[in-house]
Amino acid sequence: MTQESLVSGRRPRTGSAVNFSHVTKSYGDVHAVSGLDLAVDRGETVALLGPNGAGKSTTVGMLLGLLPHDGGTIGLLGTDPHEAVHAGRVGAMLQDGGLIPRVTVRELVEFVRGTYAAPMELGRILETARLTELAGRRADKLSGGQAQRVRFALALCGNPELIVLDEPTAALDVTSRRELWQTMAAYAALGNTLLFSTHYLEEADEYAERIVVIDRGRVLADGTGAELKRSVGGRTVGIDLGDRDPGGFRRLPGVTGVEVRGARLLLSTDDADLTVTELARLGALRNVEVTGGGLEAAFLALTGADAGSGV
Ligand SMILES: Nc1ncnc2c1ncn2[C@@H]1O[C@H](COP(=O)(O)OP(=O)(O)OP(=O)(O)O)[C@@H](O)[C@H]1O
Numbered sequence: 001m002t003q004e005s006l007v008s009g010r011r012p013r014t015g016s017a018v019n020f021s022h023v024t025k026s027y028g029d030v031h032a033v034s035g036l037d038l039a040v041d042r043g044e045t046v047a048l049l050g051p052n053g054a055g056k057s058t059t060v061g062m063l064l065g066l067l068p069h070d071g072g073t074i075g076l077l078g079t080d081p082h083e084a085v086h087a088g089r090v091g092a093m094l095q096d097g098g099l100i101p102r103v104t105v106r107e108l109v110e111f112v113r114g115t116y117a118a119p120m121e122l123g124r125i126l127e128t129a130r131l132t133e134l135a136g137r138r139a140d141k142l143s144g145g146q147a148q149r150v151r152f153a154l155a156l157c158g159n160p161e162l163i164v165l166d167e168p169t170a171a172l173d174v175t176s177r178r179e180l181w182q183t184m185a186a187y188a189a190l191g192n193t194l195l196f197s198t199h200y201l202e203e204a205d206e207y208a209e210r211i212v213v214i215d216r217g218r219v220l221a222d223g224t225g226a227e228l229k230r231s232v233g234g235r236t237v238g239i240d241l242g243d244r245d246p247g248g249f250r251r252l253p254g255v256t257g258v259e260v261r262g263a264r265l266l267l268s269t270d271d272a273d274l275t276v277t278e279l280a281r282l283g284a285l286r287n288v289e290v291t292g293g294g295l296e297a298a299f300l301a302l303t304g305a306d307a308g309s310g311v
Pocket residue numbers: 027030031032050051052053054055056057058059
């Protein structure tokens with residue numbers, strides 16, 4: 001660690017945290033992961049976004065050394081998954097992890113801390129996971145959001161450099177989701193690496209610096225939320241047609257398609273700004289509405305466009 005990182009408690013953001021190269025994994029005839037390439041740098045917060053059955057949990061399982069991979073190589077914090085996990089350098093929050101009954105939050109966290117050679121200090125774990133007030137409560141009598149924060153606290157026990165979270169906010173309400181994200185974002189802000197899988201597009205867009213879209217075990221897209229939205233482009237600009245000739249709009253900048261629906265003219269465009277500017281110049285902006293271009297449209301285009309490719 002550098003002098004600065006020792007003073008501030010921040011970790012240096014250099015080097016590779018996760019490196020999958022051509023990784024494959026099958027369950028019998030099911031190709032769950034098919035030649036996956038994925039690189040995450042230290043200090044990054046990355047979302048693995050994919051539909052059901054995309055291979056997210058299998059990827060997380062292999063990353064943590066819980067599932068053997070069939071082919072390719074997996075590097076974790078400059079070493080192999082087993083070594084990194086055994087050294088306490090990786091924390092994990094998996095789906096459906098039950099909490100031991102009849103013990104308090106403090107006892108549970110103490111117990112898990114005891115399994116590490118150099119654990120994070122108890123007070124800091126409770127504070128980071130916002131559990132200080134709940135430390136004396138029974139761990140099996142908490143709300144869904146509180147229980148998930150306890151699971152996050154358990155993932156923090158070894159003072160890990162990387163935390164891997166498999167759908168951490170599934171089944172949580174909006175408030176609990178936001179609270180959990182505040183705790184995780186604070187940990188990431190110290191220079192730690194977060195890799196999480198999710199179904200929630202808004203969550204990936206809001207909290208991840210990078211989104212890796214996977215489907216059928218392969219990477220379909222990799223970039224910031226803004227880059228993914230841009231890569232699909234495709235917005236629709238709608239205006240009231242009035243008595244104008246729809247054909248004349250075909251030559252407008254950005255326009256890729258023209259459709260008349262009732263009294264409305266719908267222009268498909270790959271550059272909505274340019275199209276709208278030109279409509280304004282022509283004095284044709286009546287009841288303008290720009291739709292599409294969100295992450296959902298990008299996600300559907302990416303996963304849908306790949307359907308039927310035979311993989
Ligand atoms: N133990 C298993 N035995 C057989 N097939 C499996 C097993 N685990 C997963 N699969 C299959 O592998 C593929 C990838 O599953 P995986 O659970 O990794 O996807 P996922 O993206 O995590 O899905 P979800 O979002 O629904 O959790 C799916 O087709 C799934 O049915």
